[in-house]
Amino acid sequence: MHPWKRLLRLLRPDRTDIRLVIAFAVAIGLLNLTVPIVTMAVVNTVAFGTLIQQLIVLCLGLLVALTIAGVLILLQYLLVEYIQRRIFIRVASELSYKLPRVDLKAFDHRYGPELVNRFFDVLTVQKSSAVLLLDGVSLLLQIGIGMVLLAVYHQLLLGFNMLLLGALAFWVVVLGRGAVRTAIRESVAKYRVAGWMEEIARHPVAFKLAGGPRMAWERAEALTREYLEARKQHFRILLRQFAFLVLLYIVINVALLALGGTLVIQGQLTLGELVAAEIVINLILATFLKIIKYVEAYYDILAAMDKLGQLQDLPSESLTGEHHVAHSKGASVTLHSVSFTYSGQKWPALQQLSLSISPGERVAIVGPNGAGKSTLADVLYGLRTPQSGWVEIDGVDIRSLRPDSLREHVALVKGVEIIEGTVLDNLRMGREEISLMQIHEILAKVGMLDTIMAFPDGLHTMLWGDGKPLSLGQASRLMLARAMLGEPRLLIIDEALDHLDEQFRDMTLATLLGPDTPWTLIVITHSEAVARQCDRVITLLPPARSSPREVQSRAG
CATH class of the missing domain: 3.40.50.300 (P-loop containing nucleotide triphosphate hydrolases)
Incomplete structure (x- = not known):
């Protein structure tokens, strides 16, 4: 089963809470729009020299909106904490039920305690899912809402949005190709190192023989090199994705300033709208630069689900059949x-x-x-x-x-x-x-x-x-x-x-x-x-x- 399908199956019982987290993120994103809107209004108010009372009303409105957003952020944080706890409970309960019933042949060629170390990847699933739900969803919504706001300012900025979406699709589909595979390979190499350390600890007397310490070090060095090579391959994909985002940040910032300035000179855009558009586009681009952290968390969570899947897929003994009811002394x-x-x-x-x-x-x-x-x-x-x-x-x-x-x-x-x-x-x-x-x-x-x-x-x-x-x-x-x-x-x-x-x-x-x-x-x-x-x-x-x-x- 693909790690993505495993993740969906794991999170299915929490889908109601996840929808609430997303709904809160939408509301928070909309409320945060009050910042550029009020900024534009304040600039125009000051420019036209209107009364101080109007400025006070704008600031009070912003205070109310941001207070509501703050409350929603706290509720969102609480919901994600409950989701993390339930993820741990479900995985621990499933494995504690499954492991005593695993078919013994599953351990003929694998060491059971080392294999069960994969359970610790539930912590990666917990933390990465929390990061993606709390920050990742909010960042995506900020990008979406920001693009809608840009399109409202001028139709030329709508084309700007299309360019951004195309660049994002290229970034995910083309530049991110092979990232999940290399993340899994990195995880496999990590567990091979951990497995060898466990083997050393499991046989302390054997590794105190004359050549034991040398063997322990040489095997650890070889496995560490394998891990570094796997990490290098994975990081190469992350680096090219990040480099593209940096290039996008530079090009779009300069292009928007040039386009916005031209529109202001031509009278198609007000000064306040230009300032607000610059704030919005900088928020979007700053979000783009942060996305790499959340994409890496996404790759990590899929690699973790692949490892948990190794435990979930262990063959189990059949639980079907008759009950043995004989009660005489001694069995034939x-x-x-x-x-x-x-x-x-x-x-x-x-x-x-x-x-x-x-x-x-x-x-x-x-x-x-x-x-x-x-x-x-x-x-x-x-x-x-x-x-x-x-x-x-x-x-x-x-x-x-x-x-x-x-x-x-x-x-x-x-x-x-x-x-x-x-x-x-x-x-x-x-x-x-x-x-x-x-x-x-x-x-x-x-x-x-x-x-x-x-x-x-x-x-x-x-x-x-x-x-x-x-x-x-x-x-x-x-x-x-x-x-x-x-x-x-x-x-x-x-x-x-x-x-x-x-x-x-x-x-x-x-x-x-x-x-x-x-x-x-x-x-x-x-x-x-x-x-x-x-x-x-x-x-x-x-x-x-x-x-x-x-x-x-x-x-x-």
Whole structure:
């Protein structure tokens, strides 16, 4: 979608307020016309030596008109502020709704946090739209009203207006060609620099290696050069537009003075009309010189909409389908010839994989790296859709289920995903029905209760994105506690137990494998000690070693 269409769609809910802003701008422009009109009247009054009372009336009229204009300017400013707030709210609400539902394949070749940096372009949209609505509209109206006023003075000045309009059209269509494209290119280069800075901050240890600082500097320099080149191309267009406006300012000022002076000498124009016309044309031309700032803001807002569009266009999971209503303890799982290949990969991650897991069964999935174990976890959780074959949970094809309904029954523990918030926030994750008693019980079962309560703020201790102040093992146990609190009917653990000390691993396993637990358990692990405690062990081998996929199963 073109950035202009995106902008119109974003501003559509504010169209009533935008119309009011434009109406106020028209009224302000008309009221400001009193300045040249009163000036002309004062000049004529003084020239003909009329009474002082007439001068007082003119000044009072000007005072009233400008006071009303001032009030309208304040109201206009207030309306634009409300529009800016609503723009931020709409974009933030849309993305906070969309991002949890984004299809995982959208992040296969892009780093999600870096991509989400585009959200900050909403500030550009806010500020640029405010500038264009407050000043840009007013300036365009000043030009239009000024041209009408010039045409009233003399018919020759009407031709002058046509010349101005033609020059303006040439300025926009011809001299502005390619400006939006170069503005977008500049924005892309800017985010590449920001992305590299984020990459440096994300891997502080790696960049402390012997050649790390040099690599950081050299890549930053190369990306900065790309940005400067993109900025140079964009500025070249802005410069030629501005140079044309300066030339127009000089030529038209001289031409109007010559034409106006000739008309006064010939008696076709009064001295007051000439002075007023000079004031009007100087206002118009001064406005022309200021337009470049607002045109650049317009280019920036379109480039910002292009960046926000990258987030808005992220593919979402389907929200259609049936609700899964089974409530028995433990879910059954069946895979029918499931195959999955990542985009751009030669070998499939899963190939013709078939297996069946009974309700309440405890199964370990083992195998070498690259065997597709984590991909299997993603498929079972509904994060990825097989290219062929299908998966059944409780005898229901998960493709026919709503993803949110499926995940009310299935939980996946995959890596450490700590949100910036309290321990309580990280455990509940929006599930306010989970009681503090349940939280205390589950923390005790994974050996985390004493650790958490030892913090000065207990459950209200703030955690940061990297898990601090918790260690990696403690954060992993917190992830397991989070999943178990939801009492899922299918619990999938992707190597989360492998990071735990033997003492805490055995304690957590005792909870996971307990006879009263409500789930079917699938544990992906490299630990033989973990696998031995499961009912069954399934070994996956990479497609490069077996075609079709070889599945070995043995009793635990």
